[in-house]
Amino acid sequence: MQFFNKQTHIKFMSKRWFAIAFSSILLIVSIGSLVTQGLTFGIDFTGGTMIELGYQEPANLDKIRSSLQNGGYPEAVVQNFGSIHDVLVRLPIVETENMAEMSNNIVSLLQVDSGSPIDVRRVEFVGPQVGDDLTEQGGLAVLYALIGILIYVAFRFEYRFAIASVAALVHDVIITLGFFSITHVEFDLTVLAAVLAIIGYSLNDTIVVFDRVREGFLKIRKATSEEVIDTSLNETLSRTLMTSFTTLLVVFALFILGGEVIHSFAEALLLGIMIGTYSSIYVASSAVLFMGVSKEDLLPPVKDSDQEIGEDGSQV
Numbered sequence: 001m002q003f004f005n006k007q008t009h010i011k012f013m014s015k016r017w018f019a020i021a022f023s024s025i026l027l028i029v030s031i032g033s034l035v036t037q038g039l040t041f042g043i044d045f046t047g048g049t050m051i052e053l054g055y056q057e058p059a060n061l062d063k064i065r066s067s068l069q070n071g072g073y074p075e076a077v078v079q080n081f082g083s084i085h086d087v088l089v090r091l092p093i094v095e096t097e098n099m100a101e102m103s104n105n106i107v108s109l110l111q112v113d114s115g116s117p118i119d120v121r122r123v124e125f126v127g128p129q130v131g132d133d134l135t136e137q138g139g140l141a142v143l144y145a146l147i148g149i150l151i152y153v154a155f156r157f158e159y160r161f162a163i164a165s166v167a168a169l170v171h172d173v174i175i176t177l178g179f180f181s182i183t184h185v186e187f188d189l190t191v192l193a194a195v196l197a198i199i200g201y202s203l204n205d206t207i208v209v210f211d212r213v214r215e216g217f218l219k220i221r222k223a224t225s226e227e228v229i230d231t232s233l234n235e236t237l238s239r240t241l242m243t244s245f246t247t248l249l250v251v252f253a254l255f256i257l258g259g260e261v262i263h264s265f266a267e268a269l270l271l272g273i274m275i276g277t278y279s280s281i282y283v284a285s286s287a288v289l290f291m292g293v294s295k296e297d298l299l300p301p302v303k304d305s306d307q308e309i310g311e312d313g314s315q316v
Contacts, residue, residue: 008234012281013226013289016100018218019282030178037181042188043090045135051089051103054119058084064110064275071109077186079260086121086262104250138192142173145199157210162286165206168279172202176272180264198272204315205280210234213288225292228284276306 045049053059061078064087068076081088089106103123111118131202146166154162173195180187212232220228251273255266 010234010237011230011284012233013230015082016282016289019278019286023279023283026175026178027171030174030181033178033181034174037184039177039181039187040184040188041135043092044189045138045187046092046124048090048092049090049103050122050124051091051106051120052081053087053089053107054121055085055087055114057277058072058115059087059088061112063088067110067113068106069100071106073106076106079170081259081261105165105237138189140193142195142199145196146170149203151201151209153207156207157214158289161210161288164284164291165203166208168276168284169199169202169289171279171283172198172272172275179271180268185264185267188264191268193266194265194272197269198276201273202276202279205243205276206284208239209236209280209285210288213285225289230288232279233285240277240280244273247273 012310036125059080061080065076065078068074068078068089075092077090079088080086091102103125107118107120107149118140144160145225146169149169150162152162153165176195179185179188180191186193209232212235215233216235220231223231237246248270249267251266255263255270
C-alpha cells in the first residue's frame with residue numbers, strides 16, 4: 001500500500017541544516033531541564049504504597065481526593081484502575097508513619113465517606129532501596145539496548161551507520177525525557193517501557209532507511225551521496241508515513257480511552273513515534289552524510305578468485 005499516488009522527489013538533505021538547528025534547540029532545552037529540574041519519578045522509583053480498591057458504585061475520584069486531603073494525605077495520587085469502579089491510591093514514603101498502618105488508616109477513612117463497602121484488592125509497598133535499584137536497572141536497560149544496537153548495526157551495515165543510528169536514538173530518548181522533565185509528568189516503569197519501545201520503533205524505521213540507502217549507493221552510479229540519500233528517503237517515505245500513521249492511531253486511542261494508569265505510557269509513545277520518524281529521516285541520514293559514507297565504503301571486498309589474470313600472468 002502506498003501513501004502517495006506517485007514517487008516523491010523531496011530534497012530532504014537540502015533542509016538538513018534547518019533540521020540540525022531544530023534538533024539542537026530541542027536537545028539544549030531538554031538537557032537543560034533534565035539538569036536543572038530532573039524527572040518527577042513515580043512510586044516505582046522513589047518507593048511508597050499502592051492500594052487497589054473496588055467500589056460497588058462508580059467511584060467519585062474528586063471526593064476520594066478531598067477525603068484523603070482532609071485526612072492528612074494531600075500527596076496521595078488517586079486514579080481509576082481498569083474501570084470506573086476500581087481505584088488505585090498511591091502514596092509516597094512517609095518516614096514518620098508505618099506504611100502498613102497508613103494503608104489501614106486510608107481504607108478506614110475512605111470507608112467512612114463511602115455509602116457502601118469497599119473491597120481492598122491489593123496493597124503493595126515499594127521500599128526506597130527497591131526504588132533505587134529500579135532506577136539503576138532502568139538506566140542500565142537503556143544503555144545496554146543502545147550498546148547492542150551499536151554492535152548489530154555496525155555488523156549489519158558499516159560502523160558509521162551504527163554511530164548514526166545510535167545518535168538518532170539518543171536524540172529521541174533525550175527529547176522524550178526532556179518533555180517529561182518540562183511538563184513534570186510522572187515518570188514510572190510504564191514510561192520507561194515506553195522509552196524502550198521508542199528505541200525499538202525508531203531503530204526499525206532507521207534500519208529500513210539505511211537498507212535502502214545502501215542499495216541506492218550500489219545501484220545509482222552517477223549521483224552524489226546527497227542525491228542517493230534523498231532518493232532512498234523518497235522511496236521509503238510512503239512506508240515510513242503509513243507505519244507511523246497507523247501506529248499513532250492505536251496509541252492515540254490508548255491515550256484517549258486507556259485511562260489514567262497508562263496515560264503517561266501512551267503520551268511517551270505519541271511523542272516518541274513522531275520524534276523517531278523525524279530522526280530516521282533527518283538525524284540518522286544527515287549523520288551518515290556528514291561522516292562521508294560513499295559507494296566505495298559499501299562495496300563488498302574483492303576476492304582473489306574474482307580478480308582477472310592478464311596475458312603476462314599478473315593479476316588485474
